[in-house]
Amino acid sequence: MSFSSDVKAEMLSYISKDASLHCRRARLGAVINVCGYVNSAGKDKFIVIHNENLSILNLAVSLISDIFGYDAVIIKHDAVINDGKIVTEITDSLGLRDSGDFGLDPPIMPSLVKRSCCKRAYIAMAFILSGSVTDPGKQYHIELVMNDYDHAIALTELIDYFGIEMKIVERKNRYVMYCKESEQIVDLLNVISAHKALLDFENLRVVKEVRNNINRVVNCETANINRVVNTAVRQLNDIRYIAERKGINFLPYNLRQAAKLRLEYPDASLKEIGELITPPIGKSGVNHRFNKIHEIAEKLKGDH
Ligand SMILES: [Zn+2]
Known part of the structure; x- marks a missing residue:
């Protein structure tokens, strides 16, 4: 299984346990807005919810049954509601627009997602239906793909409520809402209660951070080595000049x-040279001696 399908499987496993009516209404609204087709006008009213995943269709059917007491029929990959009275009841109650209707009604009825828990429920459902998140080991990327531009905008605003900024780009007549900031992705996983994914994500971020720190330490050591080498080269030049x-x-x-020790051990640090001197002396003592040597070399150069 991919990272994304793991996340969705986790979310589906807890979603069915949720009991509050307001959140279930928000969920059903999301299901129909993301993968439903609504026709509430004329004589033949119907709502069709299309999904290849049977457990999602079953979830939709049970939500409709719980909230409206109507048993939708599943035909292949569709859950179908063709009772005109029920269709009107559902569209009025959840504030659903007819598909392809670009009227003035908001794509997500504000009262449906008034509570913070319902906003989360709506976003979570939309993610299960149309979202994906890339394995954080490979890339930081989360996206939701919408058929309806207005709905993509409305959902972006809903997510923005939690301080998460999604960008929208058109891809093959569909609208991709995406985010590539690791912290914002973690925030979004938190909003939709994808806790295991969130942990995986955080762990990986920590690993990456530790790796960066190690790189920084290594760079620091390289810088120290360079400093040691530069100092040793200057000391060798002084000594050779005096010797000549x-x-x-x-x-x-x-x-x-x-x-003599410097000539013998060009790579040695001051500390190491100090240890080789009898009796051993400290780093600053060695440094002091090389400073003296430097003064002598400079004086000789001045005399020249
Ligand atoms: Zn709620």
Whole structure:
């Protein structure tokens, strides 16, 4: 199973347990708005809900049965309501527009999603029906695909209520609402109560963060190594200059000791050189000796 289908399976497993009527109404509204066809005008009124997934059709049928006491018939991939009275009752009660009707009525009736829990229920249902989220190990991407532009706008506004900004792009006559910001994706997964997905997402973000931190540490160490190398190169130049001009024995004993070790161990750090000196001295002591060597070299250059 893909990451996306795992998320949806998780959501479907808890969605049927929810009991409050207002949220179930919001859910049914989402089902019909996302994958339904509504015709409430004329003599032959009907609502058809189309979905390839039988458990979604069953969920829709049970919602209709619970709320309106009507048993819709499932024919292949469609749940069909063709009782004119029930169709009118459903469309009036949930504020549904006829398909292809671009009138003044809002695509999502405000009273249907007035409560915050109902907003979540509506968005969650829309996601189950038309959404997908990419495995965060590959890419940060979440999207919902809508047939109706007005509905895509209305749903974007509904999601915006939770501070999540979705962009809309047209793809093959459909409208793709998407988001690529990892934090916003986590927020959206939270809104639709996809908790396991949210955890997976957060874990992966932590792993990525740790990996970035390790990279930063490695970069820091590289920078330190560069500093050590640069310092050693300068010290070697000083020592060689003095040795060429005056001979290494020109240096007093304590400085000569450090100089010889530097010539022998060009890559060694000050600390390491300090440990090789008898008796051992600290890093600052070694640094002090190389500073003295530097002064002597500079003085010789001045004399030249
Ligand atoms: Zn509710």
